[in-house]
Amino acid sequence: MRVVISIGGSVLAPGLDAGRVAGHAAAVERLVEADCEVGAVVGGGGVARDYIGAARRLDANEVQLDQIGIDVTRINARLLISALGDRAAPSPAHEYEGAGEALRRGDVAVMGGVMPGQTTDAVAAALAEYVDADLLVYATSVDGVFSADPDADPDAEQHARLTGTELVDLVAPMSRGAGASAPVDLLAAKLIERSKMRTVVLDGTDPERVAAAVLHGDHSGTDVVPEGSHDPERWT
Amino acid sequence: MRVVISIGGSVLAPGLDAGRVAGHAAAVERLVEADCEVGAVVGGGGVARDYIGAARRLDANEVQLDQIGIDVTRINARLLISALGDRAAPSPAHEYEGAGEALRRGDVAVMGGVMPGQTTDAVAAALAEYVDADLLVYATSVDGVFSADPDADPDAEQHARLTGTELVDLVAPMSRGAGASAPVDLLAAKLIERSKMRTVVLDGTDPERVAAAVLHGDHSGTDVVPEGSHDPERWT
Amino acid sequence: MRVVISIGGSVLAPGLDAGRVAGHAAAVERLVEADCEVGAVVGGGGVARDYIGAARRLDANEVQLDQIGIDVTRINARLLISALGDRAAPSPAHEYEGAGEALRRGDVAVMGGVMPGQTTDAVAAALAEYVDADLLVYATSVDGVFSADPDADPDAEQHARLTGTELVDLVAPMSRGAGASAPVDLLAAKLIERSKMRTVVLDGTDPERVAAAVLHGDHSGTDVVPEGSHDPERWT
Amino acid sequence: MRVVISIGGSVLAPGLDAGRVAGHAAAVERLVEADCEVGAVVGGGGVARDYIGAARRLDANEVQLDQIGIDVTRINARLLISALGDRAAPSPAHEYEGAGEALRRGDVAVMGGVMPGQTTDAVAAALAEYVDADLLVYATSVDGVFSADPDADPDAEQHARLTGTELVDLVAPMSRGAGASAPVDLLAAKLIERSKMRTVVLDGTDPERVAAAVLHGDHSGTDVVPEGSHDPERWT
């Protein structure tokens, strides 16, 4: 089974906590031991937020801010690579082709951001498409896709199962206005829709949940499944 | 005045017609002579469509299709560079930084696509952001942003003026479903919104219209203007 | 057995026909299944001719024309890569070293052109030299090397067997004057001569002929063999 | 006058304080307005220290730690570039040649680290050598070179003036043992010695001191001067 995991910055590195990174590395290693090919895309987290705030005060434009964010995600990728040791390609891929070649060699491929204007959410979806992954998992700070922001609205209801098209329709209005709260951004949703990629959105604060979802299909988040498709009978 | 022009593939190269490319080059040259700094981003057109069709039949995945499309846009960029002669940087920039450096040197910078998952619409918006352009022009095959696809719906009404937020709200549903007909894609619209970039969407079949819009603000398409902003008193 | 196949643009992609590309991919796959290591170099075909014509009308110089031709060959290489799926390195090598590394990894390596001033004929000969190939096959639109252009001269006679030096002597005058008709260009011939590379020139319109020539030495084209060398007793 | 300024991480970015970065940018701008060509090399500061600590706990080796440190210095370089706006080359140079070309174009060139095993102190000395700078300034957290660590030893005495050879002799033992306290590292000192580069080591906490030292030779730190050379009669 080939799987791409998007580990959000707020999940991997809210601050700089080696223990958390080690936990995510351990989950990836369990997948590798179960014969999964794993690509991991990591976000920027707190350090990215701090740097972007400083750069904005220095009048950086949006593309420069994105570039700084990308640089931070790549350092976070180096942390995860350090924790994975010999299992991972030794440096973060900057393009999909490099990540694809690492997977072909049998390495875990770790990436951060790629290009201004694209979040790591979208990078993960594009990587999953590029390597024809069997599964794409978003390890975020909320457990799936809700009808509204669950932190702000106590009546928000979780969707257990969506098609890619439904995901786009849900995410599009969420990504509007201040404090956008979509668990997956709109460009990522559109890539998921076009590639008909089986996708799970879950709370990845505890990395074990990611491993359980990949290995056993066992999670309490949201399944995004292509229209008319069935659950696999067995996982991995 | 610094301007980025997005020349859609259907406008620059519906087939391979040297005369059309020469016309667009002539319009860019008029801008340069009027002391504009010009970045041009070109699309793929008919050749891209043919190649993507062939590749799809050979089971290429979506990222591979995008990559082929990008390659074609860069050849189209070489055509425009040939026509511009010494005025243009001699090869298409593959990233925003290269295009920015060409503009700093006083060259016209010509780009095609950059990365799978991003149209040249979005590249143009990102380049405009990156170089802090004064104006972004989309030379498309329809004359502005309409309430519906004007080719399909005779009652479609043109919007003469929109904010970036209104543009996103209009484009989001258009980019759904079969035969998406948005004149500017959703990622581009979101970049325009966040950067508050003054933008014109117009029918660029006649390249002179692009020059007129840039030099005199004179066009019959749609103006996208940041909320609360006024028309410039004078152009260029 | 390590083999480099040059698939001329007029053979792979006279127009953009997915079926033809699939046929050539199938022939390469048969070779791979017979334990051949395969490098393939593809030409530009009709799209290259159209683009170069347009660029010439826009006053592109010869080096720019070559560069456009190279870009098209690389897109054609992507088509063949799509058709080969997992068997091929996922992107066209731009230099011999990248192609050599792909072969070392066990992938089919697909290239287009490399550098202005060199045809893909010459690239194929240089790649064969670089990877110490056992055989170099030119799949062209005529069945071998003739004393004159067989399309123009009904008395043209085919050479069944040549040394590298004889090939150069034959090709040199053919590559002179309007409508040069050499089946392999002069630089390629000189590389074949210096490397003493066993080479076959054949009609590759039907891809099966390429496979038959490689696997069984069975073809009706021209063998170019180093002086004093004998046919291999067995093939592959 | 051509000057290279090394802005230590503890001076530019002890934390992430936009005001400090703006102050250093303003000092660089004063130099540019006085017709200096300026190269700036920035260090890693607190963020680098935090990341390296986390990576060490994840068993990264020393080269990986260096690489993470280099990545952080390059983000710091982007902050300074943002603050310098159009005056600076738009992205940090990764090699001396890129920085040299930026200076030739009339841009401020900003770099971070280059290669594992080399501090940004050494990068600044190598850049000064490479561009044949007239002056190299180390903006550090102590005001010059002392006989011992002034924070630890109240009897430490400052050297007002040293030759390159004396600098190496002083720095060599300081760079031994725990808590190395040399204001400039040994490799940098050796590069200064071999290139006979006029160098100033000063307290750069207040960026105005850097500008005063460059423009007027006015500072309270340490001058490193080639043997037998005299003070310039006038500055800039």
Place this chain on the structure above:
Amino acid sequence: MRVVISIGGSVLAPGLDAGRVAGHAAAVERLVEADCEVGAVVGGGGVARDYIGAARRLDANEVQLDQIGIDVTRINARLLISALGDRAAPSPAHEYEGAGEALRRGDVAVMGGVMPGQTTDAVAAALAEYVDADLLVYATSVDGVFSADPDADPDAEQHARLTGTELVDLVAPMSRGAGASAPVDLLAAKLIERSKMRTVVLDGTDPERVAAAVLHGDHSGTDVVPEGSHDPERWT
């Protein structure tokens, strides 16, 4: 006037003689002072010959030998760059586009070889084509194109004037057989023919002759001129 000079390895660096390199740099500087834009392509000379001999004894293949030769030409290019100081782009261009950009910036562009299978003769012709040079000069060890090798055949007669086509016809048989003695290789001749580039082949042992030929059209070698063209009325 834009001129490309090919300085053969046997002319620039038969051994490693700084004085000779300084002489060629002085000639280039005279051209620059006379407002010429200059591109220089240098050969490998004695060091290349020695390295290639050693590598051949170690069973390197022809492409590896070419690559070693290219590496040596680039070091020779660095020598010429050192001698030219600030006038030259600081590192050898590896592709035509880099050299073209250096000329656009007003720098002297210095190159060595580019790609296996191409001599620096051919690189010079391709660079001249790429930058639309007014003149291409081959500074070789014999004074022009002869009917036979003048070192071997006392009756060899010099051609004072040739068309590109005549050059190709003369060079083709010379480049055959042992001890090829063509003053310009066949691929270069064919590029000169197709681009209709005005070309001079002369004895460049004394660098002043190169300057005299470019500045005043004054030389005793061979002029290669496009059919029907006349001498320029004035030079530079």
Place this chain on the structure above:
Amino acid sequence: MRVVISIGGSVLAPGLDAGRVAGHAAAVERLVEADCEVGAVVGGGGVARDYIGAARRLDANEVQLDQIGIDVTRINARLLISALGDRAAPSPAHEYEGAGEALRRGDVAVMGGVMPGQTTDAVAAALAEYVDADLLVYATSVDGVFSADPDADPDAEQHARLTGTELVDLVAPMSRGAGASAPVDLLAAKLIERSKMRTVVLDGTDPERVAAAVLHGDHSGTDVVPEGSHDPERWT
């Protein structure tokens, strides 16, 4: 066992002697056959010295001299690669990551210099650190580390065993003044110290000594061992 071997230029290529290079290749091959993973870093030797002398007379600065030296080391690396044939990655790695990937693939990785300001001694130490080598061997022209230069001082005594810290203390003063005679340079020594890398310094004139030292721990040079560590009970 993973081993990095630094083959000094004076050992590999005092002149250009194919036999010597073949001898070192044979020693590396013996290690590969004994299941060692081998990285080799080669120096510049006599050709580098000649080129640097010529460039210095042409007023090259120290960084340009270093760059020329690096280029020569990479050609020497190509010689060793030619002699190793299929066992080695086909081109010299320019950065540690490329060399690391070659080792991961099972290839011998051959490098020359990397960056101005760093000798190949230091590159070897950094590569050993980067790939977590078990052993680092310096094949130099003297048999280990002496109390003084053994060529100059008949009373110089060899150190049979040192810690990394002792190595740094010994080397630091040796690297001062004219005719520096340290067998390993200071930056390399400091990298060895910080990485606690087991290191052997020996006379590598006879390549068999390198193989014997790696395979059996059998040599008459100097062992640099981390404090408190013991000899391995068995080798390889």
